Amino acid sequence: MTDLAERARTAHADGWEVEGRLRERYGGGAARVRGIRLMASGIAHPQWNNGDVHGADADVEGARAFYAGRGLPWGVRVPEGMAWTYGRHLFRKRLMGLDSPALVPAPEVPGLVVRRGDDLDAVVGVSAAAFAADPELERRWVEPHLGASEVLVALAELDGVPVGTAHAVRSDGEAGPCLYVAGVGVLAEARRRGVAARMTSWLLEQGFTAGADFAHLHPDSDPAAAIYARLGFRETRGLDIYIGL
Numbered sequence: 001m002t003d004l005a006e007r008a009r010t011a012h013a014d015g016w017e018v019e020g021r022l023r024e025r026y027g028g029g030a031a032r033v034r035g036i037r038l039m040a041s042g043i044a045h046p047q048w049n050n051g052d053v054h055g056a057d058a059d060v061e062g063a064r065a066f067y068a069g070r071g072l073p074w075g076v077r078v079p080e081g082m083a084w085t086y087g088r089h090l091f092r093k094r095l096m097g098l099d100s101p102a103l104v105p106a107p108e109v110p111g112l113v114v115r116r117g118d119d120l121d122a123v124v125g126v127s128a129a130a131f132a133a134d135p136e137l138e139r140r141w142v143e144p145h146l147g148a149s150e151v152l153v154a155l156a157e158l159d160g161v162p163v164g165t166a167h168a169v170r171s172d173g174e175a176g177p178c179l180y181v182a183g184v185g186v187l188a189e190a191r192r193r194g195v196a197a198r199m200t201s202w203l204l205e206q207g208f209t210a211g212a213d214f215a216h217l218h219p220d221s222d223p224a225a226a227i228y229a230r231l232g233f234r235e236t237r238g239l240d241i242y243i244g245l
Contacts, residue, residue, distance in 0.1 A: 005237040007175050008097040008216045009079055012239070013037045013052035014173035015180030015216075022144045022151070027070055033062030040070050043140050046243050049074040053082070060086050060245060075243040087242035096225065096233040098215045100208040104232045106201035109158075109194045114202040117155030117165055120146055126155070126165045130185030142183075152206055154199045156186070163190035168203040170212060179207040179215040184224075197227050204231070 020030030020039030027042030028049075035055025041048035049072045051063050058076075067074040077093065078084045117123045124142050128135040145151040145167055156164035166184040170177075181203055186195045204215055217233070219225035225235060 004097050004234060005079075005095070007178075007214060008095045008236055009052070009054075009239065010173075011097075011171065011175035011178040011180065011214060011216045012077070012095065012218075013054070014171035014175050014178060015169045016050060016052060017173060018150050018169050018171050018180075022148055026140070026144065027072075029070070031066055033066070034059040036060075036063050036076065038063055038066050040067065040072055040074070041141070042070070042072070043137065044072055045137070046073040046075045048141065051076040052239075053078045053084070056083055064245065073243075074245070075241055076245065077239040077241055080237040080240055082240075084240065084242065087245035090241045090243050093218050093239040093241055094220075094225065094235060095216060095218055095238045096228050096235045098204070098228075098231065098233045100204075100213045100215070102232040103201075103204055103208065104230065105205065106194060106197035106231060109198050111159045112156060112193075112195060112198060114154055114156045114199050117153035117167075118146060119155070122162050123153060123155055123165050126162050126187060127183060127185050130164070130187055152203060154203050156195050156199050158190055158193075158195065163187045164195045164199050166196075166199045166203060168207050168215075170207060170210070176214065177212045179204065179212045181215055181217040184217075196224075197231060200228065201231060 016039045017030045028040040031038045035058030036051040038051045128138040153167045164186040169180040
């Protein structure tokens with residue numbers, strides 16, 4: 001794939017498909033119907049149950065049946081610019097992509113150590129605090145990541161104290177060997193010190209060394225996008241999010 005937007009969107013769907021398969025024993029799963037790639041987490045929140053649309057003639061009824069069978073609310077991600085008439089538009093999700101040779105590693109941060117996050121309580125505690133989220137919901141999302149061969153979880157410690165976490169999902173689907181970087185969260189007292197950039201860089205370095213050649217993510221603010229741009233990410237066309245289908 002030579003088009004950045006096409007590869008980023010396809011890799012995004014690949015990554016979420018991995019997430020669905022990881023969660024089959026929790027009531028989740030992954031499937032495909034005409035024009036939509038579906039994933040479910042088993043968590044009753046539409047944020048974590050989504051279909052990635054790639055055809056305007058998508059089988060919405062098939063998607064409805066997939067989620068109804070699991071009793072889960074859901075939404076879809078539609079490529080920016082594609083005509084879509086189902087549900088209610090919620091927002092546009094930004095996308096950024098990075099070819100491995102373009103990575104500009106983030107500088108080291110004095111006193112900061114980034115390592116594999118294998119302590120569920122520590123990862124959940126930092127993530128819930130960083131995103132002001134429900135710790136029990138965060139635990140249900142994070143738990144399948146730990147120990148999964150497809151996911152690398154990072155935990156950042158500043159002077160020995162956990163202050164940040166992030167993860168990368170490795171996929172090798174339609175977009176090839178890719179990394180989906182997500183969940184980048186830093187405690188308020190440790191922000192603006194380069195922690196997020198260093199964690200992201202560490203995940204990318206590990207993933208590219210292991211064989212991935214492309215990474216993608218979705219910044220939720222201009223400051224976040226600026227951090228990723230300094231690492232070499234380029235922004236491209238995004239995804240329109242619809243719910244209430």
